[in-house]
Amino acid sequence: MHKKNISAPVIKRLPRYYRFLGELLDKGISRISSRELSDKMGFSASQIRQDLNCFGGFGQQGFGYPVEGLYNEIGRILGLENCYNAILIGAGNLGKAVAVHMSFEQRGFRLIGIFDNDPAKINTTIRNIRVFDTDELEAFCKENKTDAAILCVPKTAAHEIADRLYNIGIRNYWNFSHYDLSINYNDIIVENVHLNDSLMILCYKISDANDASDQNE
Amino acid sequence: MHKKNISAPVIKRLPRYYRFLGELLDKGISRISSRELSDKMGFSASQIRQDLNCFGGFGQQGFGYPVEGLYNEIGRILGLENCYNAILIGAGNLGKAVAVHMSFEQRGFRLIGIFDNDPAKINTTIRNIRVFDTDELEAFCKENKTDAAILCVPKTAAHEIADRLYNIGIRNYWNFSHYDLSINYNDIIVENVHLNDSLMILCYKISDANDASDQNE
DNA sequence: TAGATTGTTAATCGATTAACAATC
DNA sequence: TAGATTGTTAATCGATTAACAATC
Secondary structure: OOOOOOOHHHHHHHHHHHHHHHHHHHOOOOEEOHHHHHHHHOOOHHHHHHHHOOOOOOOEOOOEEEHHHHHHHHHHHHOOOOOEEEEEEOOOHHHHHHHHHOOHHHHOEEEEEEEEOOOOOOOOEEOOEEEEEHHHHHHHHHHOOOOEEEEOOOHHHHHHHHHHHHHHOOOEEEEOOOOOHHHHOOOOEEEEOOHHHHHHHHHHHHHHHHHHHOOOO | OOOOOOOHHHHHHHHHHHHHHHHHHHOOOOEEOHHHHHHHHOOOHHHHHHHHHOOOOOOEOOOEEEHHHHHHHHHHHHOOOOOEEEEEEOOOHHHHHHHHHOOHHHHOEEEEEEEEOOOOOOOOEEOOEEEEEHHHHHHHHHHOOOOEEEEOOOHHHHHHHHHHHHHHOOOEEEEOOOOOHHHHOOOOEEEEOOHHHHHHHHHHHHHHHHHHHOOOO
């Protein structure tokens, strides 16, 4: 079902296709050509056809692609019909935002537990999910099948928590902490969200543009 | 000062260099070779030397790179000594997390105002910064030089807010909303943080790995 | 059928890796 | 000096774009 060895650039574009096709679907558009998609999304038509053909021939010569069929197909390729059990560690501002903000169920996940070591937070609920004491991590994961962990802890705590999660047997991570998990373990799957890095890149882009407009180099 | 036409892959790696060099500095390490950095960071030594040489010859043959000098140099390349005035729109969970969580001052920015249209939030303070009514956006930006906007509004509000910010003259955006700014304006600088996309990519990676271990294709 | 648009191969472009002379 | 490691050029690899035959 899944084709293998799809390159990282292609995979990164899939959610964007999914988003745009969803919008077209909402607008009631049922058919679209790679050329029209190109205009809307800013990828070249050639690249769109190449990308889609990694997974199969979803289009029809002379007519283009069926929006709904393609939308569903990409959802399936992404694996969104799954329901991976995820736990979130760190119920600070960021952890709370992630817990409340994300539509996990529409993205292939279910949030089954939140952990924190702040007594003021333990036993409260966020989005109807109980906040447990971090001490209970091992016991919880023994009782509840846990497929993935979301790391929203400060950098100082990340190393210890990561070791514990790894020892429990968790191998899939959504990592918001400033700690490079893949350096220490090589048999894990990590998707990083490094907000600091992102902000620094914005800073670079702005500074670079300013330098270019000031002609005095 | 800034070299021009640095490729996007190189720029994306800069914050990571900065982070690792900062750690070495904390540990009191004063000198490092591209080979050692390679082991720590997971980039090839060749790539590290290529990357750094985009900006200048910071190393010394036979000895390697001075950690502190290189750290400062990359900070300067990123433009972190700047102090761009930024406003944040949307004081929901995510906006609040971003406002509280980020060390703006160490990343070239200063957060000068937060905006929301929820009466319960207006005139409260987050991190000592006042939350203003979104209606006051134009007036505020007239009074206060505003270099960048951080968009933490829901998708439904993003389009209207983006138009208003653009009309005010703001051209630099840190975009957390699910709205593609660069489709509508072509003279702006945007750095996107699409959490939904990131979660879907994690879903793909997990599903893909599971398919590979189930041999039944 | 004629027009349109895909699927796919070939050409180009760019990024990464390898190699090595320069030099500390 | 000899050993080590950079800076930089050349070779390779991979991704994007262009082109066009297949076909709806």
